[in-house]
Amino acid sequence: MTFTTWGRTFTAEPARRATPRDEPELCAQVARAAQDGLAVRTVGAGHSFTDAAVTDGLLLSLDHLRGLESVQRLPSGDALVTVGAGTRLAELNRLLAVQGLALRNLGDIDRQSVAGAISTGTHGTGARLGGLATQVRGVRLVLPDGTVRSVSDADPAGSPERALFEVARLGLGSVGVLTAVTLEVVPAYLLRSTETVRPWRAVVDGYDELVARHERVDAYWFPGTDRMLTWCNDPLDRDEAAAHAQRQEGAAGALRRLGAAGRTLLDEEVLANGVLGAAMHVAAAAPRWVPRINRISASALSDRSYVAPSDRVLVTRRRVRFVEMEYAVPRSELAGVLTELAAWLRSSGEPVPFPVEVRCAAADDVWLSTARGRDTAYVAVHQYHRMPRERYFAAAEEIFVAAGGRPHWGKLHTRTADDLAAHYPLADVAGVRAVVDPDGVFRNAYTERVLGP
Numbered sequence: 011m012t013f014t015t016w017g018r019t020f021t022a023e024p025a026r027r028a029t030p031r032d033e034p035e036l037c038a039q040v041a042r043a044a045q046d047g048l049a050v051r052t053v054g055a056g057h058s059f060t061d062a063a064v065t066d067g068l069l070l071s072l073d074h075l076r077g078l079e080s081v082q083r084l085p086s087g088d089a090l091v092t093v094g095a096g097t098r099l100a101e102l103n104r105l106l107a108v109q110g111l112a113l114r115n116l117g118d119i120d121r122q123s124v125a126g127a128i129s130t131g132t133h134g135t136g137a138r139l140g141g142l143a144t145q146v147r148g149v150r151l152v153l154p155d156g157t158v159r160s161v162s163d164a165d166p167a168g169s170p171e172r173a174l175f176e177v178a179r180l181g182l183g184s185v186g187v188l189t190a191v192t193l194e195v196v197p198a199y200l201l202r203s204t205e206t207v208r209p210w211r212a213v214v215d216g217y218d219e220l221v222a223r224h225e226r227v228d229a230y231w232f233p234g235t236d237r238m239l240t241w242c243n244d245p246l247d248r249d250e251a252a253a254h255a256q257r258q259e260g261a262a263g264a265l266r267r268l269g270a271a272g273r274t275l276l277d278e279e280v281l282a283n284g285v286l287g288a289a290m291h292v293a294a295a296a297p298r299w300v301p302r303i304n305r306i307s308a309s310a311l312s313d314r315s316y317v318a319p320s321d322r323v324l325v326t327r328r329r330v331r332f333v334e335m336e337y338a339v340p341r342s343e344l345a346g347v348l349t350e351l352a353a354w355l356r357s358s359g360e361p362v363p364f365p366v367e368v369r370c371a372a373a374d375d376v377w378l379s380t381a382r383g384r385d386t387a388y389v390a391v392h393q394y395h396r397m398p399r400e401r402y403f404a405a406a407e408e409i410f411v412a413a414g415g416r417p418h419w420g421k422l423h424t425r426t427a428d429d430l431a432a433h434y435p436l437a438d439v440a441g442v443r444a445v446v447d448p449d450g451v452f453r454n455a456y457t458e459r460v461l462g463p
């Protein structure tokens with residue numbers, strides 16, 4: 011019965027676990043749990059580092075509620091696709107590719123469920139792009155009494171339905187169990203990916219210019235080194251894509267092979283597996299070696315460029331287990347935050363063999379989005395799961411909070427609803443929860459801490 015998060019940060023012993031075969035069975039299980047006085051949570055892929063999915067009541071898995079329900083083509087070439095909420099992003103990417111479609115943006119892995127990813131505000135990078143929840147046009151969800159509701163962004167602004175939609179599309183599962191999600195997706199596209207090693211200061215001071223020049227920028231910095239790897243991804247325009255396809259002509263499956271070859275250095279060798287895994291073992295056993303390990307990791311990075319379908323470029327595999335804290339800060343605060351973090355790392359000598367990651371997003375209007383109302387930079391600190399993180403994360407969090415930061419809902423942090431009330435319309439969120447879930451069936455310790463009772 012035990013549930014453990016991917017990062018080994020939380021475990022739970024739910025009284026019941028269920029994997030309903032279809033929506034009617036799910037409805038019956040939710041209603042029965044509510045009658046029995048059990049709390050109800052749903053787990054996606056368990057990839058949140060927080061206790062977002064933890065419960066001692068009924069823990070549901072929607073592994074049978076997956077796949078494509080419908081595709082509605084729009085005159086613009088975009089499409090509205092409705093998928094089972096338990097669909098994993100990897101599966102969704104495959105289903106979309108068959109339709110000649112793709113997600114507008116993605117985070118850096120594809121293991122998550124659609125519902126889990128949107129419920130915690132999962133994001134990728136791009137100064138003009140929003141997180142996954144901004145791509146949601148409608149949801150279907152099961153309420154505590156086992157009834158099914160559909161709400162969408164077509165519901166009138168200010169209506170109870172629209173308010174429910176806002177909390178359902180990004181609200182930690184606090185208003186019901188999502189069973190289907192309608193996403194706006196775009197025609198499949200190729201990305202040109204360029205990895206460049208740059209001086210740390212040049213990235214920090216030139217960040218605004220960099221993200222204006224490239225559609226998506228991800229930057230990695232090994233603490234204690236003075237270089238950053240920037241990973242810039244830009245869509246090919248129609249002519250470039252045609253020329254690219256022509257070059258590939260005759261070589262069957264060349265695009266696929268390109269995709270498989272994509273990211274070998276950054277992903278396969280440095281950030282994701284073998285080399286990093288081995289380095290982490292050494293770091294955990296002998297932390298004094300960390301500065302040298304980081305210098306070696308940073309020097310293994312080099313410039314390169316390739317073209318591949320969007321999901322193959324954006325998705326990495328993370329086989330080395332780590333823990334993470336990530337904060338969204340106003341873009342204007344980024345340089346100050348990184349400078350302070352670098353100063354703390356230098357003065358503390360803290361052994362941190364994992365890179366700091368910097369991403370960005372456009373301001374949006376999703377109620378509980380970390381990018382709500384402001385152009386945002388994301389700064390993520392990671393630590394190998396077998397090494398102490400407390401001092402590092404506490405120091406980083408102090409810097410992030412002082413800069414007006416908002417924690418990622420699925421990553422470690424210590425903020426409470428009182429702290430977060432200045433950032434989000436928590437009273438409105440509480441109002442929606444009080445109407446649809448007056449008995450608190452969908453509550454857990456985490457929702458109580460960050461959203462209030």
Ligand SMILES: Cc1cc2nc3c(=O)[nH]c(=O)nc-3n(C[C@H](O)[C@H](O)[C@H](O)COP(=O)(O)OP(=O)(O)OC[C@H]3O[C@@H](n4cnc5c(N)ncnc54)[C@H](O)[C@@H]3O)c2cc1C
Nearest residue numbers: 054055056057058062117118122123126132133183188420
């Ligand atoms: C290796 C790794 C890489 C990551 N990369 C990124 C990244 O690039 N960008 C980023 O922003 N985040 C990233 N994350 C964080 C991750 O995307 C989020 O924590 C996400 O929520 C995980 O999805 P999941 O399916 O595992 O959800 P879970 O962790 O299982 O659940 C998350 C929340 O969603 C709720 N939920 C799940 N299913 C339902 C449902 N059907 N109905 C209602 N509520 C539901 C749960 O109750 C819980 O509150 C990463 C995490 C890891 C471990």
